[in-house]
Amino acid sequence: MPLAFSVVHVDASAVSAGVLAILCPKGSLVPAGLTALDDALGGALSRSFARGAFVGKRDEVLHLSGGATGPERVLVIGMGVVTDGPAALKRAAQLAARRANGLNTASMAIIVPTGLNAVDLEQVVIGASMGAWEYRELKSPPTEPRTTLERISIVVEDEATAAAGLASGESIAAGYSLARRLQMMPGNLCTPDALADAARDIAARHAMDVTVLGRREMEALRMGSFLAVAQGTPQEPRLIALEYRGAGDARPIVLAGKGVCFDTGGISIKPAPGMEWMKYDMSGAAGVLGAMEAIARLKLPINVVGLVGAVTNMPSGTAINPGDVVQASNGTFIEIVNTDAEGRLVLADVLHYAKKYDPVAVVDAATLTGAVVIGLGNSLMGVLGTDATLVQDVLAAGARASEPGWELPLWPDYEEQIKSDTADIKNTGGRAAGTITAGLFLKVFTEGYPWVHLDVAGTAYSENDLVSLPKGPTGRPVGTFVEFVRARVS
Ligand code: BES
Ligand code: MN
Ligand code: ZN
Numbered sequence: 001m002p003l004a005f006s007v008v009h010v011d012a013s014a015v016s017a018g019v020l021a022i023l024c025p026k027g028s029l030v031p032a033g034l035t036a037l038d039d040a041l042g043g044a045l046s047r048s049f050a051r052g053a054f055v056g057k058r059d060e061v062l063h064l065s066g067g068a069t070g071p072e073r074v075l076v077i078g079m080g081v082v083t084d085g086p087a088a089l090k091r092a093a094q095l096a097a098r099r100a101n102g103l104n105t106a107s108m109a110i111i112v113p114t115g116l117n118a119v120d121l122e123q124v125v126i127g128a129s130m131g132a133w134e135y136r137e138l139k140s141p142p143t144e145p146r147t148t149l150e151r152i153s154i155v156v157e158d159e160a161t162a163a164a165g166l167a168s169g170e171s172i173a174a175g176y177s178l179a180r181r182l183q184m185m186p187g188n189l190c191t192p193d194a195l196a197d198a199a200r201d202i203a204a205r206h207a208m209d210v211t212v213l214g215r216r217e218m219e220a221l222r223m224g225s226f227l228a229v230a231q232g233t234p235q236e237p238r239l240i241a242l243e244y245r246g247a248g249d250a251r252p253i254v255l256a257g258k259g260v261c262f263d264t265g266g267i268s269i270k271p272a273p274g275m276e277w278m279k280y281d282m283s284g285a286a287g288v289l290g291a292m293e294a295i296a297r298l299k300l301p302i303n304v305v306g307l308v309g310a311v312t313n314m315p316s317g318t319a320i321n322p323g324d325v326v327q328a329s330n331g332t333f334i335e336i337v338n339t340d341a342e343g344r345l346v347l348a349d350v351l352h353y354a355k356k357y358d359p360v361a362v363v364d365a366a367t368l369t370g371a372v373v374i375g376l377g378n379s380l381m382g383v384l385g386t387d388a389t390l391v392q393d394v395l396a397a398g399a400r401a402s403e404p405g406w407e408l409p410l411w412p413d414y415e416e417q418i419k420s421d422t423a424d425i426k427n428t429g430g431r432a433a434g435t436i437t438a439g440l441f442l443k444v445f446t447e448g449y450p451w452v453h454l455d456v457a458g459t460a461y462s463e464n465d466l467v468s469l470p471k472g473p474t475g476r477p478v479g480t481f482v483e484f485v486r487a488r489v490s
Helices: 035-040 044-050 085-100 118-132 159-184 192-206 215-220 224-230 275-298 343-357 371-376 388-400 412-418 434-443 478-487
Strands: 004-008 019-024 061-065 073-078 107-111 151-155 209-213 238-245 253-263 303-313 324-327 333-336 361-366 381-385 405-407 451-455
Touching (some): 019 085, 044 061, 085 107, 085 118, 118 151, 118 159, 159 192, 159 478, 192 209, 192 238, 192 253, 192 275, 224 324, 253 275, 275 361, 303 343, 343 361, 343 434, 361 388, 381 388, 388 405, 388 451
Parallel strands (some): 019 073, 019 107, 253 303, 253 361
Antiparallel strands (some): 061 073, 209 238, 324 333, 381 451
């Protein structure tokens, strides 16, 4: 059941929720307006502040038991020294919801710092929704029934301003939830057909057009690169196009995603330890579908096409071998020297297909290289593109969504690394500058429009439990896509 959000204008002491979370910047005194609550708690709040038991460091949590009336429990959540308001609010709300969801209660109220605008409120809603998110579909119900969070009310001064942020926050949160669910689904359930069904479902609910191509249609379009990956698996590959029309016949933005539902590496097989993480190799596709869901809910007056290249990368008797040469739909001959560099083979044909929409811009997201994890770690996505303004727009969008990225150059010298003796190009350029040579490979297929590529291999999921998020899918870059598109609304 999705979380229900509301905004209320009440005194903190009158909140009747199971948990009251107070989001608190560092160094603040007991927040104004909480005197009655403090009294109800027998002065526990002011004593904790006075004794330095709570100072408001980022991710600090003070857990108090409620009084005879008002909330049953109080969580004071530290925001640290706030330099980026929306990001700090999102993080604190996320932590609050994550903690509250483990406290066996159905309802939480959140006290936010004073003076928040709709943008701030939006981040509180997104953060709280993400913090409470769980994937329980493949777990048997617990023997001891547990109450999970169902309702969150945000205590605000001005309900009218807050309502706008609430609505848009819920739309974006729905996009993240959709993406994270698809990401979390294992490879035997999240197949290319399942991604196509997810796209059809979005299309049906929001009256969008959806086109799903299979092997035969891709053969007709001479997509030899995408099909080379698909030839090793009996599963039907799917090229999915989801068209959102909010602005009549205007030229669209295209969002494209790598949807490798499981990446074994193919004949260039990956080592066994940790291979299970490769169910997340469809995270770019999940990001696109999540963004399309959010954009439709936001009813943005703009045209957006979501493209997904969905396939599974398997070794088999029919699989491609290292050294094989295939021809992509734009005519380029590709020598496949490593079958584990499959994402770029899929995206090659998807990016060329994007041209038919005459797009104003194309942004793709892919868990493309291990090298981006070495270079930028798990906080920053790699951002590469052919148009400096577009790169800056995408970086700014990522910053607004607290999904920061860092630009890497499409340095022409490195094109040398992907030259092939046999064909036009080869699909890997060795270890040096691995994320950049992958970007240079993709660039070959992006003629005719400005393009930015997001390498989200380090950020789309987390192999470790983070303070504000559990290990697993992060939903990135849903927020970046949505912020980018939203800023383009004229
Ligand atoms: N899906 C992987 C990239 C990846 C690595 C994603 C780690 C998430 C975490 C991609 O298909 C891949 O295997 N890339 C190779 C390319 C190499 C063979 C040139 C890599 O990065 O090792
Ligand atoms: Mn691979
Ligand atoms: Zn891959």
